[in-house]
Amino acid sequence: MKLLNKTSLIIVTVALFIFFLGGIAFYKIIQSMIITQVDRELVNQKHNVINELNSFLKLDDVFLITENKINIKRMDSRSHIDEMFKDTVLYDQREKLFVPYRQLRFHTIIGENNFKVSIYRSMLEAENLIEQIVITMTLMLVAFILSMFFLNRYFFRKIWDDFFFAVNKVQKYNLRDDPNLNLQISEVEEFQMLNEVFETLTDRIHKDYLSLKEFTENASHEIQTPLSIMRAKIELLLQYPGYKEDQVALISSLNEAVNRLSNINKVLILLTRIENNQYPELSKVHLKERIDYHLENFKEVIEARNISLESKLDNNVELNVNTVLADILIINLIKNAIRHNFDDGRLLIDLGSNSLEISNTGPELNIPSDQMFNRFVRSQNTSESIGLGLSLVKKICELYDFDIQYLYENKLHKLTVYFTKIKTVKTLNQTYY
Numbered sequence: 001m002k003l004l005n006k007t008s009l010i011i012v013t014v015a016l017f018i019f020f021l022g023g024i025a026f027y028k029i030i031q032s033m034i035i036t037q038v039d040r041e042l043v044n045q046k047h048n049v050i051n052e053l054n055s056f057l058k059l060d061d062v063f064l065i066t067e068n069k070i071n072i073k074r075m076d077s078r079s080h081i082d083e084m085f086k087d088t089v090l091y092d093q094r095e096k097l098f099v100p101y102r103q104l105r106f107h108t109i110i111g112e113n114n115f116k117v118s119i120y121r122s123m124l125e126a127e128n129l130i131e132q133i134v135i136t137m138t139l140m141l142v143a144f145i146l147s148m149f150f151l152n153r154y155f156f157r158k159i160w161d162d163f164f165f166a167v168n169k170v171q172k173y174n175l176r177d178d179p180n181l182n183l184q185i186s187e188v189e190e191f192q193m194l195n196e197v198f199e200t201l202t203d204r205i206h207k208d209y210l211s212l213k214e215f216t217e218n219a220s221h222e223i224q225t226p227l228s229i230m231r232a233k234i235e236l237l238l239q240y241p242g243y244k245e246d247q248v249a250l251i252s253s254l255n256e257a258v259n260r261l262s263n264i265n266k267v268l269i270l271l272t273r274i275e276n277n278q279y280p281e282l283s284k285v286h287l288k289e290r291i292d293y294h295l296e297n298f299k300e301v302i303e304a305r306n307i308s309l310e311s312k313l314d315n316n317v318e319l320n321v322n323t324v325l326a327d328i329l330i331i332n333l334i335k336n337a338i339r340h341n342f343d344d345g346r347l348l349i350d351l352g353s354n355s356l357e358i359s360n361t362g363p364e365l366n367i368p369s370d371q372m373f374n375r376f377v378r379s380q381n382t383s384e385s386i387g388l389g390l391s392l393v394k395k396i397c398e399l400y401d402f403d404i405q406y407l408y409e410n411k412l413h414k415l416t417v418y419f420t421k422i423k424t425v426k427t428l429n430q431t432y433y
Contacts, residue, residue: 072117
């Protein structure tokens, strides 16, 4: 749930809860005040009735209608009723409906006469007043909730603007392009503290990155020199006559290990250079020409394994990329499809305007498909692979914002490079605003 929606929901929930409890309390208070006022009026009316009865000593049962309804009945001298207030209803002949009333019932003795008196006060006006109050409070609640909703959204954007600016900067932060975040100064103390933490953290990351970059470059170059010397010495050893077969096998094994280590080192250097953006030169690369060129280089290997090659290449596809990296991408994809293929298998290459798909037959993966682009992850079916080819392909795709996806379908392994991102990511402004 978005932060704005969550805060708005909390405010509305609390407001409704307070209004509900406050509304009940306010209703009870108003009702109690009205009843108290009506009871006072009934008591005053009681004293007036008693004063009037003192002027009459001979009365039959009467029903007097004044401002209030008054019912007076003569009672037996020994009868007695307690004074009491109660709510009742009387039928209104004019309105043709029952009307709520507040009743005061008491008895009084005038001389030797005992009277039972009931005074009725209409509560219709009071109920109308309470109804108007409820309607007014409801309208006020609606106005309050709407104003809080829009005010909350307005002030939310104003107050949290510095926060989203900082988060967007961190989200787009790139060590190679701009090592400094350059966050704006915030008037909110907590956001300014967050900015300082971000800046301190990115500065530390940048320093660690530079140290690691320097170490990797130095280590790779320093390793390459002794490896070249070892390879040259091994080649000299192999030229000497008189070795036994087991000695030749031992030296050959050593030579293969050195070559493998040298290849790993070269690929790691290449990955480091790509990560450091050391291939900035861009040019128009005609993909069909490059694919045809590299297929010609792999022709002998393909024919030796009797692999059936099927290609469908669009002649109008050009990419604005570095030529060296484009060749590395194509070579590694084709080499991967050949290496992991069956003898007498199939190799299919489909180049379209937006994608390059290379498919091949071969044994099913014995590694999780989501790990195949990780470094030094390789299938157990091939021992000669160093496990860096697809990592290199992935890194080049990331450099040019390409997408690469793997799919195993109809007994074919399919690697597809999309030249445009097929997934879009929302920015924070879209997400929170």
